[in-house]
Amino acid sequence: MKILTEHIDVPGIETIDVFRKHGGYSALEKALKTMSPDEVTEEVKKSGLRGRGGAGFPVGMKWSFLAKPEGVPRYLVCNADESEPGTFKDHYLMMKSPHTLIEGMIVSSFALGANTSYIYVRGELMYVIHILEKAIQECYDKGLLGKNILGSGYDLDLFVQPGGGAYICGEETALLESLEGKRGNPRNKPPFPAVKGLWQCPTVVNNVESIAATSWIVNNGGEEYAKLGVGRSTGTKLISVSGHVRKPGVYEIPLGITVEDFIYADEWCGGIRAGHKLKAVVAGGSSVPILPAELILTTAAGEKRLMTYESLSDGGFATGTMLGSGGFVVMDETTCIVHNTLTFGRFYHHESCGQCSPCREGTGWMDKILYRIEHGQGRQEDIDLLVDVAKKIEGNTICPLGDAAAWPVAAAIRHFRDEFEWHVKHPEKATQPGAVFMREGASWTL
Amino acid sequence: MKVTIDNITIDVEPGTTIMQAARQIGPHIAPPAMCYYEPLKGSGGKCRGCLVKVTAGSEKDPRPMPKLVPSCITQVQEGMVVENTVNEQVLEARKGVVEFLLLNHPLDCPICDQAGECHLQDFSFEHGVSKTRTVEERNTFEPVDLGPYIKLNMNRCVLCYRCVYTADQITEGRVHGVMHRGDHAEISTYIEKAIDNDFSGNVIDVCPVGALTDKTYRFKSRVWFSKPVDASCDCGKCSGKVTLWYKGDDVIRVTARKNIWGEVTSFICNTCRFEKKKTSDWKIEGPMAVPRHSVISANKYAANKITPAFPMKQAAEQYKKIDDNRDRSFLNAPKELN
Numbered sequence: 001m002k003i004l005t006e007h008i009d010v011p012g013i014e015t016i017d018v019f020r021k022h023g024g025y026s027a028l029e030k031a032l033k034t035m036s037p038d039e040v041t042e043e044v045k046k047s048g049l050r051g052r053g054g055a056g057f058p059v060g061m062k063w064s065f066l067a068k069p070e071g072v073p074r075y076l077v078c079n080a081d082e083s084e085p086g087t088f089k090d091h092y093l094m095m096k097s098p099h100t101l102i103e104g105m106i107v108s109s110f111a112l113g114a115n116t117s118y119i120y121v122r123g124e125l126m127y128v129i130h131i132l133e134k135a136i137q138e139c140y141d142k143g144l145l146g147k148n149i150l151g152s153g154y155d156l157d158l159f160v161q162p163g164g165g166a167y168i169c170g171e172e173t174a175l176l177e178s179l180e181g182k183r184g185n186p187r188n189k190p191p192f193p194a195v196k197g198l199w200q201c202p203t204v205v206n207n208v209e210s211i212a213a214t215s216w217i218v219n220n221g222g223e224e225y226a227k228l229g230v231g232r233s234t235g236t237k238l239i240s241v242s243g244h245v246r247k248p249g250v251y252e253i254p255l256g257i258t259v260e261d262f263i264y265a266d267e268w269c270g271g272i273r274a275g276h277k278l279k280a281v282v283a284g285g286s287s288v289p290i291l292p293a294e295l296i297l298t299t300a301a302g303e304k305r306l307m308t309y310e311s312l313s314d315g316g317f318a319t320g321t322m323l324g325s326g327g328f329v330v331m332d333e334t335t336c337i338v339h340n341t342l343t344f345g346r347f348y349h350h351e352s353c354g355q356c357s358p359c360r361e362g363t364g365w366m367d368k369i370l371y372r373i374e375h376g377q378g379r380q381e382d383i384d385l386l387v388d389v390a391k392k393i394e395g396n397t398i399c400p401l402g403d404a405a406a407w408p409v410a411a412a413i414r415h416f417r418d419e420f421e422w423h424v425k426h427p428e429k430a431t432q433p434g435a436v437f438m439r440e441g442a443s444w445t446l
Numbered sequence: 447m448k449v450t451i452d453n454i455t456i457d458v459e460p461g462t463t464i465m466q467a468a469r470q471i472g473p474h475i476a477p478p479a480m481c482y483y484e485p486l487k488g489s490g491g492k493c494r495g496c497l498v499k500v501t502a503g504s505e506k507d508p509r510p511m512p513k514l515v516p517s518c519i520t521q522v523q524e525g526m527v528v529e530n531t532v533n534e535q536v537l538e539a540r541k542g543v544v545e546f547l548l549l550n551h552p553l554d555c556p557i558c559d560q561a562g563e564c565h566l567q568d569f570s571f572e573h574g575v576s577k578t579r580t581v582e583e584r585n586t587f588e589p590v591d592l593g594p595y596i597k598l599n600m601n602r603c604v605l606c607y608r609c610v611y612t613a614d615q616i617t618e619g620r621v622h623g624v625m626h627r628g629d630h631a632e633i634s635t636y637i638e639k640a641i642d643n644d645f646s647g648n649v650i651d652v653c654p655v656g657a658l659t660d661k662t663y664r665f666k667s668r669v670w671f672s673k674p675v676d677a678s679c680d681c682g683k684c685s686g687k688v689t690l691w692y693k694g695d696d697v698i699r700v701t702a703r704k705n706i707w708g709e710v711t712s713f714i715c716n717t718c719r720f721e722k723k724k725t726s727d728w729k730i731e732g733p734m735a736v737p738r739h740s741v742i743s744a745n746k747y748a749a750n751k752i753t754p755a756f757p758m759k760q761a762a763e764q765y766k767k768i769d770d771n772r773d774r775s776f777l778n779a780p781k782e783l784n
Contacts, residue, residue, distance in 0.1 A: 368582040
């Protein structure tokens, strides 16, 4: 069952005529002509759709928190700043089928009563911005955007805003600051954007995938959407797979398939590359905890792990992880976890905005320590020091970037401590090109 | 609105922050503040030094808040219960914040003009640990001249953004700001331009550390060798209420007056600060009230003559266990040193 990517490989789907031939903009007509804004919100609530940007907060509930004071404009902002290492699903969707997003934007803006909406796209994706702008122009020409859309009396202007290429601008309040033309520093919360967002007006910020899914929900009903998936994880999810699998790429999966199926079935990743074994998986983008092979396939209780929000976080951070944004990075036994952690640590050091002290100084400190360990100058106490620094950053920062920087380091040491110790004890071996520690008796040991 | 901080209950106005409520109780309860500055709107929330634990959100919803919250920007609720100095988690987090702030901060207090009136010194003395865990090289920057009066030493900056808010709120047309990001973020003017306006000198006063210093005062004296005296003048531009710092008979520095939280209550103009350095320019009001714990008060006033019993009593009251577990066995001392 595919919702977002059903027609994505049809030639010319990026043009409005081909898109309409395949059922495009039917949800827009249905919503504007037969439904009230509250009815659309109600359908989204019924669908149980959860935010696809990482946190998994129910979209319908987020919409219902939006303050609606008289005489104050409301805004919908689409967060297309996708910068998490390992995640590239929004990029793929916008590049191939921009109208899927634009239709969702119009329907969602209608539900929220927003007359101006923005798509904030990360600055590196300039060609995607051109694709989106072309598609928006087509909509204006056909009367799907602008004044009095389809004679319903509803007006909407849609703008594309390129970002400056900072990871932090994917955090919703930093995104709003950046959209206002300021330095992209996250704001202190409360007040939340639903009360004071863009230009101090009520604002909803949603991920590309969440917004794109709303048009299908309007067309087919929230209950139909809720039938897909398992429990509170409803619908489908785009997963960006990278790493040592046979078929990396973007897959739309119904939530609820097992992780084992997802990695090994030919329909999805097609298994680990020939002659190698699964060592570890980062399941939801670089910021979520890394899990070793046995814990990603089965939970600590011995049940098969499913691709759902609940199952992946089963066991908390001790033995679980998160679905996050769906950046599924698979590593085989040739991967050095210390090196991988250093790469992540370096990224967060580079991308910290520098506003609050734990994140500004802590990310740099962790990066320097990891660099020493990787390059054969680690000390035994550095490993515990890393855990302690991560603990002191986590939860004490303004925005979740601090948590995102702390979790991968803490998790790597939690599950692969022996690998860090090996680097400290045998620097001469560890600094050889391509040297990787092999745990004795582990499922990935060749 | 009733709020309980460290088991002390106080009645405050709605809209008060936890920090303001704690300050109403007294200095021994108030959380430390490196970035929060009450006269500057929008400041706070950045240094994370004032994190506190809220063990009951309000009377209606008595659940504890999951994370530590910054007390300077969190408003109190009816029946809120806050733990500050009595909570282990809070003290641990503060140790972390001190450690992070000192990570790239040079230990050049002996040659720093701010020493003796530095908030970071106070903060690390009160909440930090006595040993360091870092072996990394510090990030360094070159010192920059911001016009004829102000020197910027970015190495010492803790990025509290106070000077940015000051320039925004009391001067016209801010020309400096924060550039770059992360731990290489720096305060800078556009292409090293001078900060040139009548109230620019106030950024020196709001700076909690020695990053922004007065070029007319630099290296002239240690702050504890000078005598602070409150004085005033009729100034058309500002309130004219200042503190003069004397060394012998010379006025070596003029600053705005600060309250017990180290916050400037009325900002002064550059003419008062940099030009009027003669006693005849001023109407002397009397000695500035200096808190007893401050190093500035040392050996100044005969009225405070200390009897031998007093330091013993003070030591007993203020005794604080120092977290220092270095190996001292070589000192041939009893093993259980506190």
